[in-house]
Amino acid sequence: MPSTDTRTYDVVVIGAGPVGENVADRTVAAGLSTVIVENELAGGECSYWACEPSKALLRPVLLRADAARVPGLNPAVAGPLDARAVLAHRDAMVDNWSDAGQVAWLKSAGIELVRGHGRLDGPRRVSVQTPDGATVLLEARHAVAVCTGSGAALPDLPGLEALRPWTSREATSAKAVPGRLVVVGGGVVATEMATAWQALGSHVTLVARGSRLLARMEPFAGELVAERLREAGADLRFDATVVAASRDPQGEVRVTLSDGSRLTADEILFATGRAPRTADIGLETVGLTPGSWLDVDDSLTVDMTDGPWLYAVGDVNHRALLTHQGKYQARIAGAVIAARAQGTPQDTAAWSAHRATADNDAVPQVVFTDPEIAAVGLTTVEAERTGRRVDVVDYEIGRVAGAVQHHPGYRGTARMLVDPERRTVVGVTFAGPGVAELLQSATIAVAGEVPVDRLWHAVPPFPTISEIWLRLLETYRG
Template sequence: MPTEHPHTYDVIVIGAGPVGENVADRTTAAGLSTVLVESELAGGECSYWACEPSKALLRPVLLRADAAHVPGLEAAVGQPLDVEAVLAHRNRMSADWNDDGQVEWIKSAGIDLVRGHGRLAGEREVSVSTPEGETVRLRARHAVAVCTGSSAALPPLPGMTELRPWTSREATSAKRPPQRLIIVGAGVVGVEMATAWQALGSRVTLLAREHGLLPRHEPFAGELVTERLREAGADVRFDVSVVTAHRTGDGGDEVRVTLSDGEVVTADDILFATGRSPRSQDIGLDTVGLQPGDWLATDDSLTVTAVPGTWLYAVGDVNRRALFTHQGKYQARVAGAVIAARARGERLDTGRWSPHSSTADVEAVPGVVFTDPEIASVGLTVREAARAGRDVEVVDYDIGHLAGAVQYRPDYRGRARVLVDRERQVVVGATFAGPGVAELLYSATVAITGEVPVERLWHAVPAFPTISEVWLRLLETRRDS
């Protein structure tokens, strides 16, 4: 039965993942009473089925790949990975899929938590169906923030239920490596899970509809990852798609896949890493004039543009601005500041790089692909610059020429690229591919968001011998070209 009177808060946040928690943290810190609504585990996708478990699987894989090429360590790391130990580490990093620690933090921050499925029920109204079968009504004085994230999108193949496919959730929480694993998809999830499970003992077949891996990155990034996956034993195929897929054998223990080129491949499990869809199908969007299942479009203040007034916000994956946990948390900080300012009756500062504008969603989205080698990128690629009509200089450098890279791994293979805006003479894009390059990314992000003049970068002296010396070499290459 629904509660007779609604509980009133200043702010209601639907979704207690990293994004929702950060919105609630910022609004609570601003003195606004805030409640989080969560239907699954507090901490969300990132903590239990995405960032944390996937990197726990990949860290020993990448560390072993580096160590195996360092003189004096080859023999020490020559044995296969201890799969049970890796999976146990993954379980610890996922808190054994228990959210007690997250709930404790929420309470310590002064935020209320309501367990159950939250749905919009009109302007500033939310209805929560609890696990006990009750309905809790909530009302917001100032704002409702939808932070429900995204889920794996499966292709429209017949017999999907009987196929029992993996999505990213099963790929990061599997209790054992399958002997044979087919992965469909050339993006980040596909290549990371291919890297992890191939190293953990699976025989991986990676199917890419495109002519290359990581199609949203610079081409050399996908080429280097392809090279290393094949060296590790993975079967990487391009320009193919799945026509049919079904289970055969006693108990359906084998997956049989027919490809667009007519070939048939078999495996024990199949992972579809073919994109994401918004978790907005059953959250009451129709009660505020929106279409269930749609992405929620916002302006730079994270306010939903299709709903009158300034009370509804969409933060994180559900708005499709930038599908990264760190970018969603950035949006959460902006949204929290916007909600607090409006609650105080203050005028928003929505200029470029202002406190109330998520400019980085457009100008400087950083991302790391934790493969061997690592891929780190921020800002524009050459393809994106051309599409946007931006006049840029493209500067490349072979990272393997650096003394710091050779110290890191004697057979270092990697490449760096920066894009310089010809008119403004600032960096607008950077891509690094190679072991250990993830730690180069923040410097590139600062250069772009700070709009540091290229001539000023000459005075940012990199330590020797480190991989960060690539910045100096890029500047020299540009000067001498």
């Protein structure tokens, strides 16, 4: 029987995705010895099965859509996408699912890597089962950070294992274009993958439980995306659910919907939510519930009876399931861990300046569909639900000169929500081609609580789409 190898570090991080890497980078920079544990590829979900490959698939789609609307370019881009070239580009963007580059970066940053399945083994201890069957016991002097992220949540359907459905992982890593694809869901993953695979040659049928796409965003956003998907040839089924699905001996997928209709496809993608990857990381050894989201305060600390040593960072804490927010949290968590290690855990003055406040009021998100959707802060529905009074300002982006330069017939909408008492922007949504790059200015306005009277003096360059800010402010001022 292999013996147990015991090692001691200042900080142990479980999960080597972008979040875990950023926690480790900050603690090492602060002079704390840090080890990171990873059971799959260093670089994590975002690098190999989410952000990077999905955008590699979508970028050619959006560029072609933009070019097709520009006079003089239309015939040049009228043909189908070269799916083989797009998939090859996707493969290159994820280094063909090799993490050699990420491993080299960890080494250069002074972060040790232990490969294997890490589980908490009581306070400040992580037991790792390595691929060769050995056990490595990691003891932390100061902190353990759980950065294991989230995975696809699949529905409770009979025969799901035999169905072999796609999740977001298969949808972003598939080696060939399915002739017919059923996409179940109406959120970000569903709409982005429907956009990508329809453009790459699939006939997509999207099945949404609700009455519109992107239900958490302003209604006009989902309406524009639905319109473009239909124009591209996708079949959209609203107010429907999958009640049965099976794969026949020939490999075809047979789907029955709640309205009694039946679909036949080559693949089916379930994009119906996320679940925390905490089922088998030893939470029970520290009094927590396996499979649960981990609640944290603004210092990203899990409340433990034996002091502040356990941190949950990124998707796993369910505050904001976005890579950029997780990396932001990681920077905060790293600073808190370092400050506590250098002082005393009870000395709040040492670390209280480090708080993850952006998870509450200024979370930016881009949906890379055609057209793009970019949003930060409150939506109108959220303001109504929380009883917050806001002034709603809408403007058609196509009336801005820069949008017309983008292409004639530009269609898109901008909405700005203003707190009438404080006269600050509390929410912005842009829907239209090329609006993703507008989002950082909106995020600064919301996070910085910049008064609209001061924003009036932030002059947008002409002719660019950013002139939409001037038009929104003019409309608000009357």
